[in-house]
Amino acid sequence: MGRARPDLIRVLEENPPGPHAGITLVRQVRTREYRTEIGPRGYLSQIEAAAFLGKSVMAVNRYVRLGLLRDTTRYGISMIQLAELRRFRREYLKGGKGGRLRRGRQS
Numbered sequence: 321m322g323r324a325r326p327d328l329i330r331v332l333e334e335n336p337p338g339p340h341a342g343i344t345l346v347r348q349v350r351t352r353e354y355r356t357e358i359g360p361r362g363y364l365s366q367i368e369a370a371a372f373l374g375k376s377v378m379a380v381n382r383y384v385r386l387g388l389l390r391d392t393t394r395y396g397i398s399m400i401q402l403a404e405l406r407r408f409r410r411e412y413l414k415g416g417k418g419g420r421l422r423r424g425r426q427s
Contacts, residue, residue: 329371343372343402363392363399372405373413388412 328348334341345356345368358364366384370377383389384398389408391398 326367326370326375326377329368331372345371358402360402362402363394364402364405366391366398366400369400369405372402373409383408 330346330348332344332346334343340360342357342359342362345358345364347354347356364372366377366380369389370380373380380389380400381398384391384400389400390404391400393399
């Protein structure tokens with residue numbers, strides 16, 4: 321098996337973004353690109369969630385273990401719902417994309 325490479329996955333959000341908008345994942349495999357449409361209630365693996373949040377897979381795994389992200393095991397794979405990832409990004413990450421995890425009181 322190869323290593324988890326969230327940097328090879330691009331996330332295209334629908335415009336205008338909203339609570340009922342899905343996303344498109346574009347995976348780079350050698351010289352080809354594969355597109356996957358994810359609906360607003362769809363599920364992403366931890367690798368895809370890392371690409372969505374702009375974080376590493378280990379960081380996403382840590383958020384799940386700390387209880388900051390709720391996951392579901394489907395077919396033996398930890399899956400996170402897109403709505404849950406949007407909530408996490410809005411509540412915990414500065415600026416809504418990437419950045420450091422906010423802790424404690426807001427100033």
